[in-house]
Amino acid sequence: MVSYALGDCGGCYACCTRAGSPPFRTDAERDAIPQALRDELEAYYASVAGGQSREAQGLPCLWLDEVTGTCSHYADRPPICSEFVVGDADCVGFITLGVGVPSPPWSEDPR
Ligand code: SF4
Ligand code: SF4
Numbered sequence: 001m002v003s004y005a006l007g008d009c010g011g012c013y014a015c016c017t018r019a020g021s022p023p024f025r026t027d028a029e030r031d032a033i034p035q036a037l038r039d040e041l042e043a044y045y046a047s048v049a050g051g052q053s054r055e056a057q058g059l060p061c062l063w064l065d066e067v068t069g070t071c072s073h074y075a076d077r078p079p080i081c082s083e084f085v086v087g088d089a090d091c092v093g094f095i096t097l098g099v100g101v102p103s104p105p106w107s108e109d110p111r
Helices: 027-031 035-048 079-083 089-097
Strands: none
Touching (some): 027 035
């Protein structure tokens, strides 16, 4: 049985490996980040127009630092990234899918 201590991802970044790009839900959310980051995202969106997104290719979020396993623009991450409830069904689902992702130290490994 898996038990979860809520409140800390503890080094896990499983959901970031599934996002492809920062999951902003609305233009207003995206408009709230610094211009340089908006420009970077617009360049990415333009690069995949008519082609395959990073998500479709199974690539992690554009903003994931794969060396440290952290968000490279943490202060400007989309609201949904901070609203994710650690240990809930969606979280466990991402961890279960997250082959190669470090096991969160706050739980038994559900994989
Ligand atoms: S899958 Fe869960 S524990 Fe892992 S980074 Fe996402 S919210 Fe945190
Ligand atoms: S926390 Fe950062 S790296 Fe993870 S999905 Fe959100 S924007 Fe991407």
